[in-house]
Amino acid sequence: METDKKSLAYFKGNFVPIEDANINIMNHSFMYGTAVFEGIRAYWNANEEELYVFRLREHFERMVDSMKIMYLETKYSVDELCNITVELLRRNAPTTDTYIRPAAYKTAHRVGPSLDNNPSDICMFTVPFGDYFHGAEGLKVQISSWRRVEDNAIPARAKIVGAYANTALAKTDAVMAGFDECIVLSENGHVSEGSAMNIFMVKRGQLITTPTTENILEGITRGSIMELAEEELGMSTVSRTIDRSELYTADELFFCGTGAQIAPIIEIDKRKVGNGRAGSVSNQIKDTYISICRGEKQKYHKWLTPVNGTAAKKSEAKAEATSKR
Secondary structure: OOOOOOOEEEEOOEEEEHHHOOOOOOEHHHHHOOEEEOOEEEEEEOOOOEEEEEOHHHHHHHHHHHHHHOOOOOOOOHHHHHHHHHHHHHHHOOOOOEEEEEEEEEOOEOOOOOOOOOOEEEEEEEEEOOOOOOOOOOEEEEEEEEEOOOOOOOOOOOOEHHHHHHHHHHHHHHHHOOOOEEEEEOOOOEEEEEOOOEEEEEEOOEEEEOOHHHOOOOOHHHHHHHHHHHHHHOOOEEEOOOEHHHHHOOOEEEEEEOOOEEEEEEEEOOEEOOOOOOOHHHHHHHHHHHHHHOOOOHHHHHHEEEOOOHHHHHHHHHHHHHHOO
């Protein structure tokens, strides 16, 4: 994904051209990875001419938790961060699906990794963003030889910039070996997650996912799937330890995440998953999820933040016209 040089970013408390939002090479977060971030998606609904941000508040609540772990401070409340995001989107005025990347970072210019006496700041940019896996109907994955970072080393439940070296190594080895993606195990040998997404397994009609204690990021999409699967498919989710060999005998597998959205897995370590095609549960969850994100299911508008307000304006105009009849 590439930024449009005409777009604006939020940097040092102001909306500035993206090309002016630059950090010094001595910046602490650049040298030591001492920053945290969020990945947030906004979905364009062409019929309503509305941009819907998916679970905006929940993302910033999680970012605040990440900041606590890394001794990052901010003068902004969650509500203020949400307002800044909406204003940035309004100024950039995208008419396509969009990715939002806020970050909190250490600003000191000094050598030495310590987090104390080290000021913090917030920045944010947006870019057009389509399918993470470029429309693939199913992914072929491998079990990575790299293990997920441990909670007592670099907590995976926080989106710490430095921790994504672990992600980069696992993902790159998989792609260079001819796979689309990988699954990473925890140090105890149990399934953790994908390189940068959570994982679900379907076995005998049951939906299963790895627990938060297996060094996973507590995904916003993961939690949303657990809720919508119960309400829309009547499937409750079991959160439990999953062994590697269970993946080989699963009926269905799929990744989920803000970037990946819902991505069915059709092959793992050269073994077909189910019949080698995206399964019915995976497809139902995928279709329902995308429909929710685009604002097509009124029931789930509680998860959406409209940017333009066009849908509300049209509804008000319709109500007014009806009242005059």
